[in-house]
Amino acid sequence: MATGSVVSAIRVLEAVGERQPAGLSELTRAVGLPKSTVQRCLLTLAEVGWCRTDDRARWLLTYRAFAVGNRARDAGELRERALPVLHELQMTTGETIHLAAPDGRELVLVERLDTAHRLRAFLPLGQRIPLHASATGQAYLAACPESAVDAHLAAGPLEAVTPRTVVDPDALRARLAEVRARGWSINPQGLSEGIAAVGAAILGPDRAPAAALSVSGPTVRMTEAVFDGHGRAAADAAARISRELGAPV
Incomplete structure (x- = not known):
């Protein structure tokens, strides 16, 4: 993953943590990135187990994020x-x-x-x-x-x-x-x-x-x-x- 993509993914991850549960449009406004970029970051974060969606397609952090943060x-x-x-x-x-x-x-x-x-x-x-x-x-x-x-x-x-x-x-x-x-x-x-x-x-x-x-x-x-x-x-x-x-x- 390119450096720019990593930075974008981290920004999206932080936005989810600050606003959860949050929809795609809200997260897009928060990070100031194209909606397609935000969606791609969210899907990648979900794939590696850091984010998930609820029954209303809003994004939340998983307990993996809590586990890593708790160690910090x-x-x-x-x-x-x-x-x-x-x-x-x-x-x-x-x-x-x-x-x-x-x-x-x-x-x-x-x-x-x-x-x-x-x-x-x-x-x-x-x-x-x-x-x-x-x-x-x-x-x-x-x-x-x-x-x-x-x-x-x-x-x-x-x-x-x-x-x-x-x-x-x-x-x-x-x-x-x-x-x-x-x-x-x-x-x-x-x-x-x-x-x-x-x-x-x-x-x-x-x-x-x-x-x-x-x-x-x-x-x-x-x-x-x-x-x-x-x-x-x-x-x-x-x-x-x-x-x-x-x-x-």
Whole structure:
């Protein structure tokens, strides 16, 4: 298969994952390729077991995609080393815990520990999370060198995910300075309306940010009264995981 065909097939595969179940026309619009090319890619992906159709001829990923993606969650042993600490953090705070790892200009959710509360924060595993709009992302950016923040802001305008999302570059820089001074991020309703979160960066052996974690919950429980306690717990958990990964912290 030519390089261009491989790239097209991967783009189609990602579009299926983001929109499933999705029809041929929807996928064609999403990837901006000729319908015949998209159909050929889908048939090839089905032949090798990565995609399938439902009873309405809409395309979905198969469990093969899940199996491969699930192995990626343990790349670098992040998830394995983090899980015991994340469980303790969930027990301490009583809220949903998220672990996210970087992928390009975003983070990807690689683990979620749910609260026992019926009203809870929820993001599906594999969800792509904007750096500027999330507690994990802001904590991650704050741990990056200023040159990386500059490059991120220079790449394009920041999208408003909710009315409370920080989209002004100067306001985001100010928010990141607060995170560095405090030791953890606070993001009220920046990613999801009605949900607030605190987050902290996880460092690798080179002291560069390797991931981030957050404590998230509905604003009826995640109020200013608990931000400090949950934030300190998140920062302590992130530091423990960083040491597990070999960071000199």
